[in-house]
Amino acid sequence: MIILSYWAWFRKSFYSKKVIAYSRFRPITSTIGYVLFIIFISSTPYFVTLYSTAISGVEQFDNILQNDIPNFQIREGALYWESEEPFYTEVAGEGFFLIDSSNTYTEQKLQQLHDGIALQQHEFLFIADGNSQSIPYTLLGLQEFSKDDLSKRISDLQGFLPILLLIIISLLFVALAGLAFLGVSLLALVALLFKGTRNLEYRHLWLITAHAITLPVILLFWVDVLIYPIPFSAFIASTFLFVVISIKSIPVPRKK
Incomplete structure (x- = not known):
């Protein structure tokens, strides 16, 4: 049985297929909070860029109009x-x-x-x-x-702009979180085709997929915002690859 602290679980979800596979036993409530945390971490560079660009842009625009x-x-x-x-x-x-x-x-x-x-x-x-x-x-x-x-x-x-931007950022976070939960749900549904004879239900695959997004979403979203645009298909493909690798690491029950 794997017993890890929250931060150790978060860190190991970047690379450990065994930890991602074992996440199928975690409570659904803590996993929902985990997904929200991942979306917050991954979207932080975008929100900071949005806030600073809008503030400086409005000040610049006010000066230009003069x-x-x-x-x-x-x-x-x-x-x-x-x-x-x-x-x-x-x-x-x-x-x-x-x-x-x-x-x-x-x-x-x-x-x-x-x-x-x-x-x-x-x-x-x-x-x-x-x-x-x-x-x-x-x-x-x-x-x-x-x-x-x-x-x-x-x-x-x-x-009023700082308050307006905080409202906009909050709405964007809700939208991104909704998109993340939708993506996790759809990928978990497709993952049913790859479970083979393993004793896995849809809820198990949903939990595995929710943890498999850790590296693809954080890394690719940061790269997309700070360095170079990343196609959306790369998020889907890399996450699904992590899901399949984690599923394959789960032992197949022996036949009696």
Whole structure:
């Protein structure tokens, strides 16, 4: 029988197929908490990046609006201005500023421009160090606004923005956790095909899968946010590989 502390179990779930396999005996309630903990650890870099980029982006945008840039309007949550061509300028010390009502610039192209603000058809894009975060106009309550109105609203928003971002991050965490539980449930269902003659039920495979996500989710999500984008299929494939390897480590009952 394996008896480990919570942190030892967490650490060994990164690499030990025997510990992952033995997790089929853990209580379902502690495993649900374990999955939430894994999602929190894996998503922390993304949430920190989102928070810092949005805070600095709004401050940067407020400073840019004080400069001589063309007038524009936001009507019914969409951007309008007098020209069909994008307006691009670089403001000293603040980065670039772009008005692009037709979404001519793709997100990948904007990230290559490094630091700046882009106003696109339905959203702001804040770019900092090659990372971009988008905020829809409707989320900020911007339905009918001119450049001057927007400047005042952005100034007012700065005091409320940290609370707004915490609310957004909380909602994102709930969404990620729901996606994780759905993925664990589906992968455990598929794992039934690989149990062979082992005495495993669906609940056992669900618990094994919930612990098998430790390394793939944390490592790949951190790499995806901090280094290089990772396709979603890599999360699925690597997790399922851990599940199958752990199942195969469980001895097959001997025939009488």
